[in-house]
Amino acid sequence: MQTCAALTVSAPRSGTLRLSSRSTKSRNAEQVILECLQGVKGRGKSGMTPELLEKFDAAVLELERAGGIQAPTASPQLEGRWKLLFTTRPGTASPIQRTFTGVESFVVYQEILLSGEQGARVYNIVKFGRLGELKAEAEAITDSQPMEGFTPRKGPGIALFGKSSVNTPAAPDLRIDFQFDRAAFDFKLLPFKVPYPVPFKLLGDETKGWLDITYLSADGTFRLSRGNKGTLFVLTKDPPAKQRLLSAIANGDDEAVLAIAEELAADCPESKPATSGAAEGKWRLRWSAQAEDANFLQKKLSGQLRNYQIIGGSAGRGRLENLVELGVGIRVRALAACEPSTSARTSVYIDELRLEVGGLRLPFPIKLDRPGNPGYVDWLYLDEDLRITRGNKGSIFVHTRERDEQ
Incomplete structure (x- = not known):
């Protein structure tokens, strides 16, 4: 059916409404x-x-x-x-x-x-x-x-x-x-x-x-x-599954989000999402279910209002960038090299992590050879507007494409 990782056309003429009491x-x-x-x-x-x-x-x-x-x-x-x-x-x-x-x-x-x-x-x-x-x-x-x-x-x-x-x-x-x-x-x-x-x-x-x-x-x-x-x-x-998914996110119904995400994953329109050009661009995090062993920053920052992932494009070919905007002029940025390892998996190697305050860049000391680096992202669902992924620690993420650069 598809190789994503597991987890209307109008009629020729419209009917009219009988307007009455x-x-x-x-x-x-x-x-x-x-x-x-x-x-x-x-x-x-x-x-x-x-x-x-x-x-x-x-x-x-x-x-x-x-x-x-x-x-x-x-x-x-x-x-x-x-x-x-x-x-x-x-x-x-x-x-x-x-x-x-x-x-x-x-x-x-x-x-x-x-x-x-x-x-x-x-x-x-x-x-x-x-x-x-x-x-x-x-x-x-x-x-x-x-x-x-x-x-x-x-x-x-x-x-x-x-x-x-x-x-x-x-x-x-x-x-x-x-x-x-x-x-x-x-x-x-x-x-x-x-x-x-x-x-x-x-x-x-x-x-x-x-x-x-x-x-x-x-x-x-x-x-x-x-x-x-x-x-x-x-x-x-x-309603279409995508609409139901976003409604469940807005309503805070985590159980429904996971169920609908599984439904979407079973019918992924991209046969090779990790190598698809649709994967590139700026994506805004809308919902996540963090695994118990997710890292501290990931758990703390996943719920921020402006949490983005940028793949290729402005981030550079073969590059991935996680960007969290904590306030005016205050950002946490993680930079990584990335490449497809299978048709539904992208390997991610984080090589820089920093805090930005205005024009200042304050690097976080990280061990490049620590366990979990390189990590990976499994693509469960991908289309032009929505993606659902699973990280190597088991966390689930729902992103929507950010069309307008901010």
Whole structure:
């Protein structure tokens, strides 16, 4: 998948919002649904009292009547990763759907991409905690994204796989027709993916289905959908991992930061981060988890507001500089030689450490041959704006690129 160390494209035309007096009612109905789902187990109706179920069904009806964004399948608000909160599982649902959506320990997502190099795609993803995930992939079409030669599902199908409705969509740009073409388990302990044992090419119509978007909120964060087998889905937009990471840092949620950092590390966009030109530049430290045996200065200075690492560029090719600004004109600067030792590791040899007060440079005496020098940095994640690294003592660092020199 990648060699980092382990740890949307807009639709062609935008949907428009139905402006009416129901906007406030819709927001209230969304909140009612979320409150009703707080005690639900396994993403089903178990755990709902009759009173809650009545409120839930009324709120769903209210939203589906309101509709939210018109032509939702033509709106870029539909794209992205959605987290499944709730699903009805009628007798028409397939055994696979009833199994995976009903297990509380699994997290279920749906990713929708309406345009791109591969065309419109839908991805259903089941995450098994730290073990890995199952991803089922489907090609898709909408009224605004047709595909030549694609034939939507016809007929109710085989009972074993769940009976399908033959209803036509209530209006244009409400339905996504799809056909699953591959699926695989991706276990983190294995260096390869395990194909899901379904002969998609032999099943014909049974690999096809459709999803009607019966409600899409104005801000694109809340969705109701109904599938071809009569299932109701309640989903909320899952923000991109980078956004969730920075939010967790801002909220001081260290446990969430580490979990999201691990998620990002599993999908590093740079195949050889240590040798990538994207590694160079000025990076600002946003968060760190210091190892117990990290050095004294590292522990004390890691929480400073202006803590930077500069690689190459102004620091010089093959050079690395750690810069901490303690106050106006007061800085601690560590200078080092650096070079890639593997595709995901940079060796660091500190050769100078000094305190700067105004124009004065006060060197710290350091032993160049001390244990831990040279050290190294493992690149867990790297893109143009964000990097996550691990030092040789086990400390974890999150940096964002500093675009403007200060």
